Amino acid sequence: MGPVTTIEGRAIPLGMANVDTDVIIPAHWLKTITRDGLGQGAFESLRAVPGNVFDKPEYAAAPILIAGDNFGCGSSREHAAWALLDRGITAVIAPSFSDIFAGNAFKNGILAVALPQADIDRLLEVAQTDPISIDLDAQSVTTPFQDRFAFAIDPFRKQCLLEGLDEIGLTLASDAAISTHETMREQALPWLATPRREIA
Amino acid sequence: MASKPRTLYEKIWDDHVVEQRSDGTCLLYIDRHLVHEVTSPQAFEALRLTGRTVRRPELTLAVPDHNLPTTARVDAAGRRLPIADPQSAAQLAALERNAPEFGITYIDAASVNQGIVHVVGPEQGFSLPGATIVCGDSHTAAHGGLGALAFGIGTSEVEHVLATQTLQLRPAKTMEIRVEGQLGPGVTPKDLILHIIGVIGTAGGTGHVIEYRGPGFETMSVEGRLTVCNMSIEAGARAGLIAPDDIVFDYLKGRPYAPRGEDWERALAWWRSLRTDDGAVFDKSVVIEAGVIEPTVSWGTSPDDVVPVGGCVPSPESFADPAKQAAAVKSLAYMGLSPGDKIEDIRVENVFIGSCTNSRIEDLRAAAEVLRGRHKDPGVKWAIVVPGSGLVKQQAEAEGLDRIFTEAGLEWREPGCSACLAMNPDKVPPGERCASTSNRNFTGRQGPGARTHLVSPAMAAAAAVTGRLVDVRKLTPCKPVPA
Incomplete structure (x- = not known):
């Protein structure tokens, strides 16, 4: 994944709380063996309602989504992150995120920005008419009206996002430490370190 | 040196830390990895594209569960029956191909050992106390019942575990x-x-x-x-x-x-x-x-929308949080319910007994105890019992539970995730209700427009018998159940 620095553009003012991953991408879309094309199924049940916010022309290319508390709760499906990306959404702003979704978002270069509800309320208002800007390096969300909201982010995740680092590549650099740990486990807990293989 | 008292979680965590970085992120060793057909194809494909291998193939076990139809898998001559849905078939074929290519033990769809990953892991003794256990499925938390640290992961993490047998995490x-x-x-x-x-x-x-x-x-x-x-x-x-x-x-x-x-x-x-x-x-x-806990039923589209079976559907105004009020209005509209409706007046057309939450032998026994000598209500159009694994199915049949179910008018199926998430043909029709022993009542979870009421296996059986949500204690003499 490439580096992430700033994200600027219209923001879909969804505002809804507890948006679960079944809402982001329903299970029947998961029968794929690739990561592509899931945007078509994104928010299918919400988009079935005439006049829904996703289908308004001004948000057609919006890179940001604003939602309520506990965004991405439920299933661990990374297809939720892939569906957002396929729709061009590269940042979600919400008061809180489920742990698994937050991890999946990060691994796909999607910024999950947590801000207090009062800030979200203001951004929902701005998003009706104007664009929003997110600066990862400065850790801030700004509007054309001089609003500026600071957000926190895990320093390791920030570095990975800014530099577009390959996490597996980073871990493989610790290969020797993993091997040492495995040797230790093999000695202390051999039945756990090397299981029997008797089935299938 | 006397060490600081630790919680069980902290003990398991500490035991698995390979490295800790200055920012607090840890490289955590993973002892057991379960893989199914839905969240793994992209991980294996990424390994192929990057030329990476599986570090410890013997620590991963692969079994298909999400997509499999729960109808017969082999014909009378023992030949595998094809899967009608081409996408489901392709996903299964991918796992069947990927597991041996990367040296991973694969449990075949027609094997007696096949089942829902979270039933198979404990049942095979693959999941063990004190182990770190992961799977590309959020209900991996189940294995914590054995005293393991078990949690769901996304597909990128599946790839990470396959390649490195570790995950980069911060302590919870x-x-x-x-x-x-x-x-x-x-x-x-x-x-x-x-x-x-x-x-x-x-x-x-x-x-x-x-x-x-x-x-x-x-x-x-x-x-x-x-x-x-x-x-x-x-x-x-x-x-x-x-x-x-x-x-x-x-x-x-x-x-x-x-x-x-x-x-x-x-x-x-x-x-x-x-x-x-x-x-x-x-x-x-x-x-x-x-x-003070009574048999409990969900009324809305979020798993915290629950009430005792003797209660009523709440009114949105009863919630203090405005977001929760707005959600309740939507939930009630989706569920076709009104504030004040008595739970026991809610009729159901479908019953699903199964899922990684409630498809083990004890669950089937509890349902069978209620159904023994009874028949499903004519208003219940579709009622299926889906055992969690081939071994659970075998045990249930040895105990005669399958006959109790079929004599009561319920269908006895092959193991898999089934109507919990409706990826296979087992779906609840739009607008209809289902008394379900599964874990999520999300909008559309059991099929587009399906209305889910989460209950225990005994309560699902009681719903099958009466055609409505009913307090199972009214139907059956109850033995004390340990908490």
Whole structure:
């Protein structure tokens, strides 16, 4: 994944709380063996309602989504992150995120920005008419009206996002430490370190 | 040096830290990895594209479950029947191809060992106390019932575990849910966990690992513990666990992957140390009184939308939080319910007994006890029982449970995830209700427009018999169930 620095553009003012991953991408879309094309199924049940916010022309290319508390709760499906990306959404702003979704978002270069509800309320208002800007390096969300909201982010995740680092590549650099740990486990807990293989 | 008292979670975590970076991120070693057909194809493909291999193939076990139809898998001559849906067939074919290519043990769809990953892991002794266990499925939390640190991961993490046998993580906060007293007769571990989710909410455990503690768990079966821990994710916690004890050790002894002989004795000695130390401090603590819990039913589209079966559908105004009020209005419209409707007046057209939450032998026994000598109500059009694995199916048939189900008018199916998430042909029709022993009542979860009411297996059986949501205690003489 490439580096992430700033994200600027219209923001879909969804505002809804507890948006679960079944809402982001329903299970029947998961029968794929690739990561592509899931945007078509994104928010299918919400988009079935005439006049829904996703289908308004001004948000057609919006890179940001604003939602309520506990965004991405439920299933661990990374297809939720892939569906957002396929729709061009590269940042979600919400008061809180489920742990698994937050991890999946990060691994796909999607910024999950947590801000207090009062800030979200203001951004929902701005998003009706104007664009929003997110600066990862400065850790801030700004509007054309001089609003500026600071957000926190895990320093390791920030570095990975800014530099577009390959996490597996980073871990493989610790290969020797993993091997040492495995040797230790093999000695202390051999039945756990090397299981029997008797089935299938 | 006297070490600081630690919680069970902290002990397992510390034991698996390979490296800790200055910012607090840890490289955590993973002992066991379960793989199914839905969340793994992209991970294997990425390994191929980057030329990476699987570091420790013997620590991963692959089994298909999500897509499989629950109708017959082989014909009379023992030949595999094709899967009609081409996408489902392609996903299964991908796992069948990927597992051997990367040296991973694969349990075939037609094997008696096949089943839902979260039933198969404990049943095979692949999941063990004190282990770190992951799977690309959020209900991996279930394995915490054995005293393991088990949690769901995304596909990028599946790839990371395959390539490195580790994950980069930060430690979670700790949360104690202390259950005081015992569950009343006819009240089950499913009712307990639905009640807990109702109390703490779907984000109550976010950022935390839950340890379930208290006297009720000391007598709870392994099946019950797996049910409770399974739904930790519905309370927002990525993992939930219960300290392992003799009930767990007796359950595991002799299972195919479990240690044997001298290894078993060494394992036991270590497992007995896996308890939260006296004086250990949790970041958050919640006390639940078991005695007041009734059979519990969900009324809305979020797992914390629960009420006792004797209660009524709440009005949106009864919630303090405006977001929750707005959600309740939407939920009621979707569910076709009005504030004040009595739960016991709600009619159901479908019954689903199954899923990684409630498809183990004890669950099927509980449902069969209610259905024995009874027949489903004519208003119930579709009622299926889907065992969690081929071995559960075999055991149930040996006990004659399958005949009780079929004589009561329920269908007896092949194992898999089935109508819990409706990826296979088992779906609830739009606008219809289902009394379901599964774990999520989300909009469209059991099929577009489907209306799910989460219940225990005994309550699902009672719904089949009466054609409505009903307090199972009115139907059957109840024996006390350990909390």
